[in-house]
Amino acid sequence: DVKVTQSSRYLVKRTGEKVFLECVQDMDHENMFWYRQDPGLGLRLIYFSYDVKMKEKGDIPEGYSVSREKKERFSLILESASTNQTSMYLCASSVRGGGSMNTEAFFGQGTRLTVV
Amino acid sequence: RKEVEQDPGPFNVPEGATVAFNCTYSNSASQSFFWYRQDCRKEPKLLMSVYSSGNEDGRFTAQLNRASQYISLLIRDSKLSDSATYLCVVNKDSSASKIIFGSGTRLSIRP
Numbered sequence: 001d002v003k004v005t006q007s008s009r010y011l012v013k014r015t016g017e018k019v020f021l022e023c024v025q026d027m028d029h030e031n032m033f034w035y036r037q038d039p040g041l042g043l044r045l046i047y048f049s050y051d052v053k054m055k056e057k058g059d060i061p062e063g064y065s066v067s068r069e070k071k072e073r074f075s076l077i078l079e080s081a082s083t084n085q086t087s088m089y090l091c092a093s094s095v096r097g098g099g100s101m102n103t104e105a106f107f108g109q110g111t112r113l114t115v116v
Numbered sequence: 117r118k119e120v121e122q123d124p125g126p127f128n129v130p131e132g133a134t135v136a137f138n139c140t141y142s143n144s145a146s147q148s149f150f151w152y153r154q155d156c157r158k159e160p161k162l163l164m165s166v167y168s169s170g171n172e173d174g175r176f177t178a179q180l181n182r183a184s185q186y187i188s189l190l191i192r193d194s195k196l197s198d199s200a201t202y203l204c205v206v207n208k209d210s211s212a213s214k215i216i217f218g219s220g221t222r223l224s225i226r227p
Contacts, residue, residue, distance in 0.1 A: 043203070043219075045216065056214075107161070
């Protein structure tokens with residue numbers, strides 16, 4: 001079974017703290033993604049990575065950075081947490097498909113982050 | 117305009133009914149399409165891929181209309197367990213590296 005594991009289910013952090021969210025996948029997937037999910041807004045892509053040390057901005061990268069030093073691990077960093085970053089964060093991974101190949105994304109269980 | 121748009125619902129239908137959702141996408145070069153299901157407080161999981169010729173999996177039928185840039189999901193003989201949020205997903209480029217999710221359509225099946 002594919003497994004995508006996020007380090008925490010629930011986190012509470014203070015405004016201004018540096019926050020690390022970790023994600024590990026065990027399927028040797030090339031692609032990894034970080035999304036946040038908010039009511040009425042759906043899943044919004046923060047960053048993604050298609051290879052080790054490679055990263056690309058998604059739709060809402062401001063206030064976030066990422067690190068991919070190893071293929072199986074993709075970290076999301078909140079440099080200085082703010083209350084508007086309170087959200088559900090979802091990590092996903094997929095194989096790198098091509099052409100019309102349909103590639104499924106597998107998700108971790110999510111981290112609910114509250115910034116107070 | 118959002119890249120992938122869905123009616124947020126909620127759709128509230130009786131058990132046994134047939135229900136259909138549409139999803140529109142803006143990038144005509146989009147390569148692959150999916151429907152995901154997300155239960156309350158859980159992560160999204162793949163329901164089915166959407167092929168150009170349309171595809172069926174039991175009570176679920178997915179269709180793709182490239183000319184009008186939409187995909188659809190039809191659920192026949194709906195069950196209480198079908199209650200969930202259904203997310204439309206589009207891969208924007210041929211490398212499948214950028215997956216875009218719609219905001220989801222909430223479906224509630226009542227007894």
